[in-house]
Amino acid sequence: MPTPLRTAILGGGISGLALALGLQRGQLACGQRELEVVVWERHGRNQPCGFGFLLLAGGLQALQSLGLDPRGQGLGQPLDRLRLCLDNGQPIREHRLEQVLAVDRSTLLRALQGALPADAIRFDHELQDLEWQGEWVQAAHFSNQQRHSADVFIGADGVNSHCRRHIVAMAPRPARVREIVALVELPDLAAELGLDFLKLLDPRGGLAAGLIPLPKGRVLWFVQFDGERFAPPQPAAIPDFLRRHVGHFALPLQRAIAATDLGQAHLWQPWDVDPPARLVRGNLALVGDAAHPLLPFTSQGLNLALEDGALLAEALLRCDSAASLAFALQSYAQQRQPLLPRYVSLGRQIARDFVAPLNSAGHRVPLAL
Ligand SMILES: Cc1cc2nc3c(=O)[nH]c(=O)nc-3n(C[C@H](O)[C@H](O)[C@H](O)COP(=O)(O)OP(=O)(O)OC[C@H]3O[C@@H](n4cnc5c(N)ncnc54)[C@H](O)[C@@H]3O)c2cc1C
Numbered sequence: 001m002p003t004p005l006r007t008a009i010l011g012g013g014i015s016g017l018a019l020a021l022g023l024q025r026g027q028l029a030c031g032q033r034e035l036e037v038v039v040w041e042r043h044g045r046n047q048p049c050g051f052g053f054l055l056l057a058g059g060l061q062a063l064q065s066l067g068l069d070p071r072g073q074g075l076g077q078p079l080d081r082l083r084l085c086l087d088n089g090q091p092i093r094e095h096r097l098e099q100v101l102a103v104d105r106s107t108l109l110r111a112l113q114g115a116l117p118a119d120a121i122r123f124d125h126e127l128q129d130l131e132w133q134g135e136w137v138q139a140a141h142f143s144n145q146q147r148h149s150a151d152v153f154i155g156a157d158g159v160n161s162h163c164r165r166h167i168v169a170m171a172p173r174p175a176r177v178r179e180i181v182a183l184v185e186l187p188d189l190a191a192e193l194g195l196d197f198l199k200l201l202d203p204r205g206g207l208a209a210g211l212i213p214l215p216k217g218r219v220l221w222f223v224q225f226d227g228e229r230f231a232p233p234q235p236a237a238i239p240d241f242l243r244r245h246v247g248h249f250a251l252p253l254q255r256a257i258a259a260t261d262l263g264q265a266h267l268w269q270p271w272d273v274d275p276p277a278r279l280v281r282g283n284l285a286l287v288g289d290a291a292h293p294l295l296p297f298t299s300q301g302l303n304l305a306l307e308d309g310a311l312l313a314e315a316l317l318r319c320d321s322a323a324s325l326a327f328a329l330q331s332y333a334q335q336r337q338p339l340l341p342r343y344v345s346l347g348r349q350i351a352r353d354f355v356a357p358l359n360s361a362g363h364r365v366p367l368a369l
Contacts, residue, residue, distance in 0.1 A: 007035060013157075017039065018066060022066055022310050022312070023037045042126035052102060054299045066309075076103035136282045156309075168278050170274065177355070179225075180268070182222070186259050209249055279332070311335060
């Protein structure tokens with residue numbers, strides 16, 4: 001295998017950037033074998049960024065291992081309590097949260113990008129196909145007609161991964177529970193929420209809202225609904241949908257909705273996917289959502305993506321030959337694959353509880369912690 005080890009990371013989201021950073025840092029720290037790390041991202045530098053998510057203990061640890069200090073750098077808002085209430089605000093129960101940070105996606109992306117050398121990310125490169133020779137990928141082809149070869153290819157291209165199709169045949173089903181998500185700057189409400197994640201549940205089941213404070217006086221809010229009972233709205237009909245179905249929910253949600261530019265709200269279609277049979281084929285491996293799209297109920301998409309990136313970086317830093325490269329990818333897959341059935345089934349369990357009327361199951365903590 002030629003030196004340096006040329007690593008092509010296909011997708012510049014959270015998992016791809018975490019992996020790139022892990023490789024860069026490991027190389028600098030250990031003075032190990034020279035690596036060439038390039039992230040190929042389909043969007044331009046100002047890529048669409050999304051809203052936010054919960055960073056849990058595993059993701060926090062992975063970020064720290066990459067040299068980022070989310071608490072110290074103010075990347076997130078610590079949360080120490082999940083408050084479950086009825087839709088009218090009447091409390092049901094509380095659950096203590098430990099090591100949970102609410103993080104917005106654009107801040108996290110910027111922090112990861114900023115920690116990498118400027119030329120490590122090539123924007124405006126949309127992967128179109130992979131060129132194989134037997135069981136080994138030779139090169140990636142991009143929609144701008146460019147071809148780039150490498151020694152190892154990592155599919156970090158998200159939930160609709162092109163790379164995944166080269167490894168496993170998976171049939172993603174649209175998940176039954178859909179989500180409208182938005183972000184609003186509302187310092188008063190953010191201050192009132194304090195360190196709380198507030199979740200409001202319609203007792204009939206199948207409808208809930210969540211409010212999460214973010215740094216700088218912003219609030220992430222979402223409305224989850226059973227797509228079999230409530231017809232998902234077109235983007236222009238989101239305000240009407242919210243008025244009709246959650247107009248009776250408690251005041252914090254009404255304040256958040258009233259202050260939001262609903263043109264920016266996003267209707268999310270999550271996918272329900274079985275655990276993958278394989279994460280690796282030859283010199284191609286999958287990380288993050290490309291490897292294992294999870295239901296948002298689990299709150300684990302971000303965390304597993306960060307852990308995947310950090311772990312795969314460690315494995316790749318240890319290899320010094322083609323044989324050890326295959327071994328490194330397999331050992332990564334062997335570590336990650338056994339975790340996935342649990343998260344898939346936890347997500348499905350929470351989804352089943354969600355669509356049922358509120359009873360003791362409805363009091364279960366709706367997170368796969
Ligand atoms: C725009 C966007 C907004 C999001 N917002 C939220 C949110 O608000 N809350 C939440 O919980 N999750 C959100 N997610 C999903 C969340 O980021 C992931 O579940 C999680 O972080 C796993 O990260 P990932 O790197 O595996 O996938 P992603 O973060 O989805 O990253 C995949 C990357 O691959 C790139 N890509 C895809 N196809 C190609 C291709 N053919 N060629 C080159 N590059 C490609 C994408 O542009 C993207 O940058 C969002 C994802 C995206 C892409």
